[in-house]
Amino acid sequence: MVLAMGCREKTRGAIKIPGTRAAGIYTAGTAQRMLNIKGELVGRKIVILGSGDIGMIMARRMTLEGAKVQAIVEILPYLAGLTRNKVQCLDDFGIPLKLGHTIIDISGVNRVEGVTVCAVDEDRAPVPGSGEYIDCDTLLLSVGLIPENELSVGAGIGLSAGTRGPVVDQFMETGLRGVFACGNVLHVNDLVDNVTRESEIAGKSAALFAAGRLPELRHVNTIAGEGVSYVCPQQIACGQQEAQLFFRVCRPMSQVTISAYCNSGEIAFRKAVRVSPGEMEKLALPGKAVGAIDGDITLQVREEQK
Numbered sequence: 001m002v003l004a005m006g007c008r009e010k011t012r013g014a015i016k017i018p019g020t021r022a023a024g025i026y027t028a029g030t031a032q033r034m035l036n037i038k039g040e041l042v043g044r045k046i047v048i049l050g051s052g053d054i055g056m057i058m059a060r061r062m063t064l065e066g067a068k069v070q071a072i073v074e075i076l077p078y079l080a081g082l083t084r085n086k087v088q089c090l091d092d093f094g095i096p097l098k099l100g101h102t103i104i105d106i107s108g109v110n111r112v113e114g115v116t117v118c119a120v121d122e123d124r125a126p127v128p129g130s131g132e133y134i135d136c137d138t139l140l141l142s143v144g145l146i147p148e149n150e151l152s153v154g155a156g157i158g159l160s161a162g163t164r165g166p167v168v169d170q171f172m173e174t175g176l177r178g179v180f181a182c183g184n185v186l187h188v189n190d191l192v193d194n195v196t197r198e199s200e201i202a203g204k205s206a207a208l209f210a211a212g213r214l215p216e217l218r219h220v221n222t223i224a225g226e227g228v229s230y231v232c233p234q235q236i237a238c239g240q241q242e243a244q245l246f247f248r249v250c251r252p253m254s255q256v257t258i259s260a261y262c263n264s265g266e267i268a269f270r271k272a273v274r275v276s277p278g279e280m281e282k283l284a285l286p287g288k289a290v291g292a293i294d295g296d297i298t299l300q301v302r303e304e305q306k
């Protein structure tokens, strides 16, 4: 069995924004569905909360459909999505991006009339006196996705706290023998190319399992070390098969060394000019290195000394 249920959007309830319960508050996915399926534009003057890829793509789409996007508001001090999407979706259309800001109030009785935006400090708490009222009739929420794992939990499959998806090895096999997982149900992907790559591995592994040819091997854990927020797969089966580690960094960094090591030392490394939490990174572990693994693997990302 291959689990491929994707993920769902976080709603207003998940992030607890105070204010009225006026009409005109949508998740980005609902707004997209209304436009694509029903041909209805959800509003004319729009504020978007969240600078992930979906928020930025919706900012461009709403602009192309004739709406005015007043701003994208992002609580993090850096962009949550791909830089190329900022260039193509925001900069090319002159849409303002307010990093390190959040919405602290929604105004309007029947319909949204505006939102109050304010700066946040390093603990993401609103900075007193920094409030700014932005006139709008619609608020689009694009505040993250949650892997859709009710079925996995029901089946007793262990989830990772870092990804909120099943714990898997490099064959995409979960802790339940013969059950595999791939795509957004496993961890939220920004690019479908990575989903395709993982899905091919999951499909091939499931076929090998069905044919009785997927070996049962000793497993070690992968650990998110310095500079890394999560690693997927969370386990490596110690055969001779190569493995691809997908991971995200904790903060934007430049001129970095990415390295994986276990007890015997470094087993793989590469350099990167720039890394950002919004862009999934990869590190390949060659088959020879996997064969020589003698303990848990720690992945770390360090900026080179300037």
Ligand SMILES: Cc1cc2nc3c(=O)[nH]c(=O)nc-3n(C[C@H](O)[C@H](O)[C@H](O)COP(=O)(O)OP(=O)(O)OC[C@H]3O[C@@H](n4cnc5c(N)ncnc54)[C@H](O)[C@@H]3O)c2cc1C
Binding pocket: 004, 005, 006, 007, 032, 053, 054, 057, 148, 151, 182, 183, 184, 185, 189, 190, 191, 192, 193, 195
């Ligand atoms: C707005 C938006 C824009 C994007 N733009 C890009 C882009 O420009 N380029 C890019 O590379 N990637 C883009 N992505 C990301 C890409 O679309 C996803 O990473 C990819 O679709 C994930 O594939 P998936 O198969 O894991 O999940 P999904 O495509 O979400 O598929 C999961 C499917 O499982 C179904 N399902 C769930 N639960 C059950 C169940 N219990 N029973 C039966 N079926 C079930 C769901 O209905 C859904 O059809 C975008 C994503 C979004 C949301």
